[in-house]
Amino acid sequence: MSSADIYREIILDYYRNPRNYGKIQNPDIAQKDSNPLCGDELEMHLNIKDNKVADVKFTGKGCAISQASASMLTELIIGKDFEYVKKLTKEDILDNLGLHELGPARIKCALLSLKVLKYGLYSYLSEKLKDTASADRIKEEASGLY
């Protein structure tokens, strides 16, 4: 897709005015990752209450795609059922962003936040919920994202 399609008003807006930017005190889930190739960094914090995403925030630095994607992801999952979050796919994220046909280098930017989220879920599921079966599946998904 062309730059004009990627850098639409909404992406630039989320890049410049990211929603849910920041940290949570004592989060249930705190996960951080960076993309070793480009140096983008991302940290996500979540609180889970009554099997729902009670709060979610992110911090990071990176390109418009990675920052907008992270911010839009937080909006997508806040208040949602935990089950919903567990099932999120690559396609859900790209649909939500309205970004398709990104090249192999840039798709990593769009998916970094989902990767961080999935690794966060993995730790939470295995350490706090002792649900190793789901945890392993999610870890597998995370490592196979790109």
Added chain:
Amino acid sequence: MSSADIYREIILDYYRNPRNYGKIQNPDIAQKDSNPLCGDELEMHLNIKDNKVADVKFTGKGCAISQASASMLTELIIGKDFEYVKKLTKEDILDNLGLHELGPARIKCALLSLKVLKYGLYSYLSEKLKDTASADRIKEEASGLY
């Protein structure tokens, strides 16, 4: 040059019946080297008396060229003035062997004995005669042989 020219009767004879093969007890010069590429080994022993090569012997294993060359070199220098030995060149050896136009790999076989001899002279000149000027020149020659 062709194999037929290289493996003349005389070379094969020196290969199979090497003259001056063996070791000297308490030699004035004892020098050893090997060709790391093909594994050929050669050791030369010399006695120097009255500025002359009083005795010389060699041991080693290797191809017909290297063994014949070593043996013929011992014959060339035995009884000769020390000065004569110091001046021996690559061309002298090849003339003596009747071998010219050897390829870059095989010329090393022909010159291994001269290299060993020169390194032996170097040690002798520098350690026993303290003639560092000649010694350094000869070392330079030895290392530049091939």
Added chain:
Amino acid sequence: MQTSVINIESIRKDFPILKRKVHKDKPLIYFDNAATTQKPIQVIEAISNYYLNYNSNIHRAVHELAEEATAAYENTRDKVAKFINVKNREEIVFVRGTTEAINLVTYSWGRQNVHRDDIIVTTEYEHHSNIVPWQLLAKETGAKLEYIGVDDNGELILDQLDGYLDSGRVKIVTFSHMSNVLGTITKSDEIIRKCRKKDVRVLVDAAQSVPHMEVDLQKLDCDFFAFSAHKMLGPTGVGVLWAKKELLESMSPFNGGGDMIREVHKYETTWNDLPYKFEAGTPNIADVIGFSTAIDYLERIGMDKVREHEMELTKYALDKLSQIKGMKLYGTNEIAKRGGVISFNLGDIHPHDLATIIDEDGIAIRSGHHCAQVLMERLDVAATSRASFYIYNTKEEVDVFIRSLYRAKELFRI
């Protein structure tokens, strides 16, 4: 006169070098394949094509050339994984060759896991690449290096391994899958089974096996596995280290530099994911890409066919060689137990002299210690001559070779 299994005529057309003449007018007969093989035109063109059309540094840039180059480079990784049947592509590390692969293991795994008085077991028929790195490691750590001996049939004396394993101090057993001098195919399964029982690590030097036979790493349960592209139709400067993920993860890096890091700070650094943690600096991009085409080529023929062809040729050659008076052949004559590598000595003709003589007839063989001096000591020879075959060699070439050996005998009057 081709063997019955593969269509040599059509294969030979892909190797332009086979049309060249040496020593003015002698058709080249290339029997030095254990040292390095020739390359089909497809591989040569894949390399040119990369430089002509999409040369770029990889992994870090977003421009189109970089994306094409990265995809092609990473595609080779997938292809290698499939070729030796491993599940995880990130277990495939590109290095310069078998030698670097083994050094990577001795530096990264060895220095972490081998300690004073531990035992490293290797064999008497190893290539220097699988001895010297372990000697260096043993010297640094105070570990001991022990050798499994070679019997008169050219096979390993595996009872000796039991003795070492019983000591309880063995950390790793390292051996070549196929000897580059004797052609012996090692009984890997048996060694690995024994090692597994004692929780001992196993490195397989596959420099001579992967090019010549089917290899399945899901069956061969070793820990480390190393081979070189240039010995299997691929370019020089590329090799593969495969190792189990848990091991690679537990190992500290080998070379430090670009691409192998996650984050570099002044005083501390974190490592990249596998396999990149072990691929520091700009890799040999063009040749890794060329290697992919070499694998395609071999797969199209089929590794079972490659093996069959070589067996037929080896049998043919051994039969003829053993009829020459004064011929000393090393290694077993059971074809099923050996690859297409034949070491020999003819009378008292030194191998260098022999190689020079038959080179005049256009035949390229190797002479010397074949980077296996420990084996030379065991065989009690200074050197051997070695003829080694590959997919483009024919029985006709073997005939020329045999005639040339008779000429050598004449020249040496034996």
Added chain:
Amino acid sequence: MQTSVINIESIRKDFPILKRKVHKDKPLIYFDNAATTQKPIQVIEAISNYYLNYNSNIHRAVHELAEEATAAYENTRDKVAKFINVKNREEIVFVRGTTEAINLVTYSWGRQNVHRDDIIVTTEYEHHSNIVPWQLLAKETGAKLEYIGVDDNGELILDQLDGYLDSGRVKIVTFSHMSNVLGTITKSDEIIRKCRKKDVRVLVDAAQSVPHMEVDLQKLDCDFFAFSAHKMLGPTGVGVLWAKKELLESMSPFNGGGDMIREVHKYETTWNDLPYKFEAGTPNIADVIGFSTAIDYLERIGMDKVREHEMELTKYALDKLSQIKGMKLYGTNEIAKRGGVISFNLGDIHPHDLATIIDEDGIAIRSGHHCAQVLMERLDVAATSRASFYIYNTKEEVDVFIRSLYRAKELFRI
């Protein structure tokens, strides 16, 4: 619109890739030369020619192919020695690239000579290849790593070096001859003079200098010197470590294996002569041979001309770039002090986004940390965009680039 010094039209004809289109119909403008350069057809053909005509393993065989290949491989060594003006060919060691060269030094020289509480001095503008190996060495030995800072003009603050040297504990100072991000040319003579006085060793990372300017190692009195072929028209997978003979002789080997030994016995081994002691295993023969043709190509143009051309182009580009509103340029604007590498940031456009946008116009630049995260921290940015030039780049291409930057501004509404 070529610069006044070299005949770009005729040079461009030698680079077939420059005729290709990217993103369907955009002529390729390749400004990612600091990452890797394109290759002239002569180099590509030299590699093919090797495989087509005389491919063989080297050094150990006596057949005709091996002799031709060995001669060509060793000929490159002579050529490199002449190109950087060193006297002793045996001081030239072929490695995979700058990264491996530096690791060779940290492993072989470093572990012998650097001890607890010693100081290793590097700089804030180093490539990861000249930081991470030293971090690994420091960790292993207990030595300290210190950094020479970078001032706001992008130059090293050499006073800090004096402070370190005064401690009397510095063992080595290691720095890049030219920064791969800022383009700054390091005041090497001054650093080396200071180090000589204290008998401190010096390593020069010349990955960005040798390709772009004349280098004379008999004048530059350093101890170690490293660079990569792929950044100077040569193939991937080849680099050079030069070091003083006495140092190489005193150092223990790096990788163990074939070719680097004199005699291997079961429990002890002796090393081959220089430079072979440091070239274990089958080297990257084809690409070393191809590298020779790259050097020929550069010599034919003349390194002084290469430098002049790049200065003219850099000045032209800097002038235009500095007129763009919101443009932040890094490094000095004194052309004589810098090479043809320009790092910048445009408004709040992240470099990856910028690279993606201008890639659509056919322009290949690099974006990111450029393997220099320590410098990124110093500059207080996550990333920069980087355009870097070489002999085939033109002012016209710079114009297209500038127009593309304006398009990016529009897209980002700044």
